[in-house]
Amino acid sequence: MARSTKRARASNGWAKRLRWLLLLGILFALPLAGIYGLWLDYRVTTQFEGKRWALPARVYARPLEVYEGANLRPDNLEAELRALDYRQEAAGRQPGTYMRRGNDFRVTTRAFQFPDGSEPSRTLDIGFAGRQVSSMRSDGNGVVDLVRLDPALIGSIYPAHQEDRILVKLEEVPPLLVDALLALEDRDFFQHHGISFTGVGRAMLANLQAGRVVQGGSTITQQLVKNFYLSSERTIIRKLNEAAMALLLEAHYSKQEILEAYLNEVYLGQDGARSIHGFGMAADYYFARPLNELAPHQLALLAALVKGPSYYDPRRYPQRARERRDLVLRMLAELGQLDGPAAQAARGRSLDVTPKGRGGDSRYPAFMELVKQHLQRDYRADDLASEGLRIFTTLAPSVQDAAEQALAARLRQWKDKELEGAVITLNVDDGSVLALVGGRDPRFAGFNRALSARRQIGSLIKPAVYLAALERPNKYGLGTLLPDEPISLRGSNGETWTPRNYDGETRGPVPLWEALGNSYNLPVVHVGLDVGMRPVLDSIERLGLEPPQPAYPSLFLGAASYTPLQVAQMYHTLASGGFRSDLRAVRAVMTRDGRVLTRYPLIVERAFETAPVFLVNYALQGVVWNGTGRAAANWLGPQPQVAGKTGTTDDTRDSWFAGFSADTLAVVWLGRDDNGKTGLTGASGALTVWSELFAAIDWRPLELYAPDGIEPMWIERDTGLLSADYCSGAVSLPYVRGFPPERASSCIDERNLIDRASDWLKGIL
Amino acid sequence: MKASRLKLAIVLPSLLVAACVSRPPVEDRGEIYVPPPSPQSSPVQPPVQQSRPPEVARPVERAPAPPTAAAPAIPAAARQLALRAERASQGGDHEAAAASLERALRIAPSNPVLWQNLAVVRYRQRDYAKVEGLALKSNSLAGANASLRAENWRLIAEVRRVLGDRRGADAATQEARRLGAAARAD
Secondary structure (H helix, E strand, O other): OHHHHHHHHHHHHHHHHHHHHHHHHHHHHHHHHHHHHHHHHHHHHHHHHOOOOOEOEEEEOOOOEEEOOOEOOHHHHHHHHHHOOOEEOOOOOOOOEEEEEOOEEEEEOOOEEEOOEEEOOOEEEEEEEOOEEEEEEEOOOEEOOEEEOOOOEEEEEOOOOOEEOOOOOHHHOOHHHHHHHHHHHOOOOOOOOOOOHHHHHHHHHHHHHHOOOOOOOOOHHHHHHHHHHOOOOOOHHHHHHHHHHHHHHHHHOOHHHHHHHHHHHOEEEEEOOEEEEHHHHHHHHHHOOOHHHOOHHHHHHHHHHOOOOOOOOOOOOHHHHHHHHHHHHHHHHHOOOOOHHHHHHHHHOOOOOOOOOOOOOOOOHHHHHHHHHHHHOOOOHHHHHHEOOEEEEOOOHHHHHHHHHHHHHHHHHHOOOOEEEEEEEEEOOOOEEEEEEOOOOOOOOOOOHHHHOOEEOHHHHHHHHHHHHHOOOOOOOOOOEEEEOOOOEEOOOOOEEOOOOOOOOOOEEEEHHHHHHOOOHHHHHHHHHHHOHHHHHHHHHHHOOOOOOOOOHHHHHOOOEEOHHHHHHHHHHHHOOOEEOOOEOEEEEEOOOOOEEEEOOOOOEEOOOHHHHHHHHHHHHHHHHHOOOHHHHHHHOOOOOOEEEEEEOHHHOEEEEEEEOOOEEEEEEEEEOOOOOOOOOOOOOHHHHHHHHHHHOOOOOOOOOOOOOEEEEEEEOOOOOEOOOOOOOEEEEEEEOOOOOOOEOHHHHHHHHHHHHHHHHHHHO | OHHHHHHHHHHHHHHHHHOOOOOOOOOOOOOOOOOOOOHHHOOOOOHHHHOOOOOOOOOOOOOOOOOOOOOOOOOHHHHHHHHHHHHHHHOOOHHHHHHHHHHHHHHOOOOHHHHHHHHHHHHHOOOHHHHHHHHHHHHHHOOOOHHHHHHHHHHHHHHHHHOOOHHHHHHHHHHHHHHHHHHHHO
């Protein structure tokens, strides 16, 4: 008894304590639950309303401008359209399609928002005459002056976790896709409050019938919550959290907002390290087209992928993907959302996916590196990878492709696997970079020789030396005779330097323009020594290169190392007539909603008077016409309207060519990474790549019209004396006005006597 | 400095009209001169016509120099963009004006008037450091068009003054006067 009372008392005490505990528990738990609920609510709302996704920056090529008179051949227009994934179609009336008949095109452009205004979608008939656009008319509206195609997307700059998405608005999403998704994933979406008991019931029933899990009971809201806020572990706590957050989300936001978020969040594929999220990106990844251009069979496939993007991967498991797509199409027909014949026709279509997912930043890695370098000055890496910026670059896809192909074609010829190369192409007028190839595999994002390989430039330096000379018109003109004679120089360290010509010969006096045209070494050393090191260094610097420190006379023969990009800067100053511009790879940066953050404007600075640059360019045309660059004629015909310079370094370690037309400049370098011999001179190597490139692209001929202050003079070739058109051995060369050679040929004196005689006769008559 | 800026404010509008040189009566085309569509009515002769290429015959062993190319007409596309730039600049949106002019220059890069227009837009933006290079570029393409070159030198004189280069400004003014006289003598 005593024991029992004792026990009763004890149990009584227990119960009491338990009650206390419970009370205490409730007292604490209620506010805790409340606080937890508030915290969930806070998470749901802040994350949903704040910036939801880190969006990679989109990098665009320059848009193609089409206008009457544009230098563009039909094949290159087609190449540009293909780079934009325009589809060839019989009608050519859907945005993003074209039709070609011979040289006549019908193109329907896509609308696009540029930093300086919007371009509407238009249907155009474009005609060609030879290599020029001869007419452009819009449907029914007559002549169109100017059209800008949408720019090709050439890459993206990703955040560390590499989620890639293109945001879409609900109204941009084809209704059929929404129908298919709701039919597959959540039929009660517009009725439930975040959780669907009928959905769960239907799923259970379906799963029981099938004997395995075929349907999930999660609503779209729950799926969104799961992806958005929660880890993927499967615990009861997580499930409860999910349900609570789904209810909260529905309480705060409309069905449309939730649906739109879901369409952009859902995971739809994997491309290496990059994960494909949302239907906007999926359309691009699987079909290389914007979502609103997709046909029913393509939309059905995207909807089908939601259940298992890797299991139904259309590129790896086309059979599985197709079965599920057809299932979706049948279901759409059953629900009346797609009519029977249309569904049947769609089932008859192939999967229609592109062979390889495009995007990522891999297509033009060398150029992308230049873009990132350029942007580093003004943007933090984090912002580039997360703010969804639009970056408008200067890359010209057709020129880039031609540069890659020219290099590849020539490298195949030489069959030297160690031989590497780099190509840079610029627009002369504004210094923008049109193409950049950093090695023999243009898809490989490795060592970028165009930007990073510092190599001896050899004879490419010579125009800088002659420029310094020709800036002294009282001493030097194109016809000035230079000594092609042996020379030995003793350096401060006691070593002697004895430069030689490439062929080992000496020729005695040679005119300046021929010495440059044939790239003789000895004359340029004499000129450099005569003009002096300081003016030569000054000339190099004004051309846009950092001059070497300290400098030795071997500099006159190019014993200085620069990257191909730096060489391009130097020759750009020549090509633009003595005006220096910073090379540009980016034109503008715009936010996702169309606000321009930065423009990189065209800046020109005069670095040289026009006259001496003109004289150098005249001689550089001689290089191509009958100097070391004459092999260009094999590709471009005799006397092409271009100018340029070959460069070869010791024992053929580097093969260079830098050349330009009126509007396009390209620099080509060939060599080995280990600096070994290649057996190629500038002419037999780089020049052939350059010529192959120039044969493939559209450029304006270089017409060397003399600027103010330059006039033609007759010069006696063998003496460099002033001559006249009636004298034998005279050549006409451009000279700075007021600076003829000091002495005249005796031929002129004789003629003058006769002239004076005739004047005297006139006096008598 | 203030006074000189005021002076230029007066000079500038006339400058832009003056760019469509010496063809009375001068149409009022607004502030930025828009190159005309075809060469025959062209007040600004394209540079090629003006600076007739000297008969720089190639040295004897070369073939003769190519025949003078026909002066390229300014494409309607560039003209349209110049018009757009004019509207933008009048509305105070100089950045948009500059962007349109840069586009126009990609189409007609050897048109000296477009380069001058860009120089003027930069001036209006008070982006003085960019003006001189653009004006000199215009001059390098202007050939024998003395009045266009005179206007460019006036612009250069103005920015040099603003940037504190008095001597350079005076030299530029002299150059402008010299060319202005030459243009009137024509």
